[in-house]
Amino acid sequence: MSHDYRRIAAQILENIGGADNIRQAAHCITRLRISLKDESLVRQQDLRQVALVKGQFSNAGVFQIVIGSGDVDRVYAELVSQAGIARATIADVKASGDQRQNRLQQLVKVFSDVFMPILPAIIVAGLLMGVNNLLGAKGMFLANQSLLDAYPGLSGLWGLINMMANTSFVFLPALVGWSAAKRFGGSEILGIVLGLLLVHPDLLNAWNYGKAAAGLDGAALPYFDIFGLKIEKVGYQGQILPILAATWVMCRVEQWLRPRVPNAAQLLMVPIATIVVSGVLALAVIGPLARHLGIAVTDALVYVFNLAPWLGALLFGALYAPLVLTGMHHMFIAVDLQLIANQGGTFIWPMIALSNIAQGSAALAMFWLANSANEKSMASTSAVSAFFGITEPAMFGVNLRYKLPFYAALAGSACAAMLITAGQVKASAIGVGGLPAFISIIPQHIPLFLAGALVALVVPFGLTWLLARRQLAAAGQEAARHA
Template identity: 85%
Template sequence: MSQNYSAIAAQLLAAIGGAGNIQQAAHCLTRLRIALRDDSLVQVDAIRQVELVKGCFSNAGVFQIVIGAGDVDRVYAELVAQAGIATATVAQVKSSGDHKQNRLQQLVKVFSDVFMPILPAIIVAGLLMGLNNLLGARGMFIADKTLLQAYPGLDGVWGLINMMANTSFVFLPALVGWSAAKRFGGSEILGIVLGLLLVHPDLLNAWNYGKAAAGLDGASVPYFDVFGLHIEKVGYQGQILPILAASWVMSRIELWLRPRVPNAIQLLVIPIVTIVISGLLALAVIGPLTRHLGIAITDALVYVFNLAPWLGALLFGALYAPLVLTGMHHMFIAVDLQLIANQGGTFIWPMIALSNIAQGSAALAMFWLLKSPRDKSMASTSAISAFFGITEPAMFGVNLRYKLPFYAGLTGSACAAVLITLGHVRAAAIGVGGLPAFISIIPTFIPLFLLGTLVAIIVPITLTLLLARRHAAMAGDEVAQHA
């Protein structure tokens, strides 16, 4: 249905206190993010009555209005035009609210700012890798055979897809280097160079480093001899922490040099000095330290889940959706990638995908209960969005509004998380965190993950319908009459 985005933007502009109350405004995939001068001027009730708006809240000094994928781009364009303000990035808007954030919120914001721009590349790589895993899975489609064995002609397709899938992971430090340098105020191209330096073909990858460190076949770890200092020739393919820390150091060096180097020779001096110093530190100090730190973090996480898997899964399944509300869920991208690099798979991301499905299922149940055409439309579209990994419309527009569906979603998520965790389900990569998630699961675990998916669908729907009938007043007379 065609929407009057101009009218919607005008209503929102009036409800947030007018153009003069806006410091900066940006948008992400589903939300308008606005840094306001005076939060007291906001008319929350008026905002919630605006068409397309599924909810609004303030978090870490930034006022956010949930609209939904696709529509948010058009509303933002109209809002910027009518307010007469310049477009801004999400990072810039978040920076406007930094003074209102605590240390943890600021740390989470860094992860969010760095990983959100490169998330499409990671998801595409995850889906392609999952597709390749299915092609190479023995017994998945043909008894005792893989599709490649049954149809040798697919070998070329498999090789091509495999190369496409691995590209984002092999050169992940370059992607993170670009995004992190942009976030920390450094040169983005130097961030890319630094990231590529850490995955240079002359450096050992993780597999060959493991063989060399163990002394297999008489191999040993090669090194650079720099004035008597031995620097191991080790790469950091797929690693997050080394390039994240190195990009911060690189940006500090570059920012320190800029006002101190004459303009006439800046182009010559700053890039060389920055890359030489940060590259040396990355290979000699930052890389080894953060590699061991990353291994320690993932080992500790695995240890906790192995010690009490049902409890860890229960807590994570129940708490992930509330973390999405605060924006703290972005930090799990780094955890997932670190687990994939060190353990060969992540048990976190499958639980995240099931949490999204559970919230979508609760919203779908509300679609059957609600009678207002506008509310039914919101419930159905937000449920579909959640089934494909975007849960904010479902949570803000439906589940939190009626409360009990949100709790039903948390319960379904927790139950499904316990089931797949006890079965040691792992994902080989990060994909679409919803119904298509099974593609990225290691093939051996796909049947159990699909069973977990059924739990994440059935439990929230059943609980929502039962609780709605028992507590019909939760959604007003409309639900009471329907129940």
């Protein structure tokens, strides 16, 4: 469907107080994110009537308007043009709200700012790894053998896809180093160099660390011996916390050096001193501490879920969607990646995928219940978006508007999460968090995950159909009495 993006942008601009009320504006995958001078000037009711606007809310000083994937790019381009403002990043817009955020919100913002730019690389790697898992899974398509066993000619394709899939995870510290340096105000190229340093081929591969630390099969940890000071010669492939902390330190070192080094020597001295100091600290202090902290966090999370799996799954399944409303869900990207690095798979991401499916199912039920063509259109497109991992249109545009569908989706998500947690379903990578998610699930867990997906489809749809239908009928009778 073709939309008049210029007219939509003009209406949005009019209803948020005009160009003079905008400090900065940016956009993410689905939302316009605008820093306003005075949010009281926003005409909430009129804004809801604008085409493509599926909802709006304010969080930590940033006013957010839910548009939807794809359309938000075009609306933003028109908004910037008509308002006569410069394009900004999400970090720029969020910075204006920092003074209104508590410590937890600021920490979440850091994770969001760092991981959002590299998310496409992680998702692509997850999908390719999922395809590879399916090719090599015994009994998935053929009895007692994999597709590779039946068709040896696929081995070359399997190897190529495997290399493509592993690239983002093997060099993840370089991706995080680039994004974190940008976020912390340092040189992005130095962030990449620091990240690559932590995965240098001369270092022991991080996935062999446990074997070497335990002395299994005669393996031993290698060290740099610097005048008696021993530094573990170990890499940090797939690790998040070491490079995140090391890049923060690197940026502080660089920012301290720049005003103190003469301009003539800046290009020579600042990069060398920054990398040497931060590199030594990363390998000698920051890396080992952050690695053990990451292991401790993931072990604690696994312990809690092992101790009371049904309770952990119930709470996560019911609370993940509300966390999306606050933006705190971005923290789980780091948790997932840490679990994959330390445990060989994550049990968090499959529950996230089911939560997305549940929101889409509730929106789909509202498509069948809606009376107007506009409501049907919004519900159907929002449901499809949620089934492919983008839930904001479904939540803000449909489910939260009627409330009961949102609660039905939470119930369905919790039930599905308990089911797959009971079967210890894990994903080997992060992929598209919706119906295509089964590709990234460890092959032997796919049947149970699909059963969970069925629960996430049926329960929200059924509850929404029963409860929201009564709600809409009661509202219709009330309107008829006042007519």
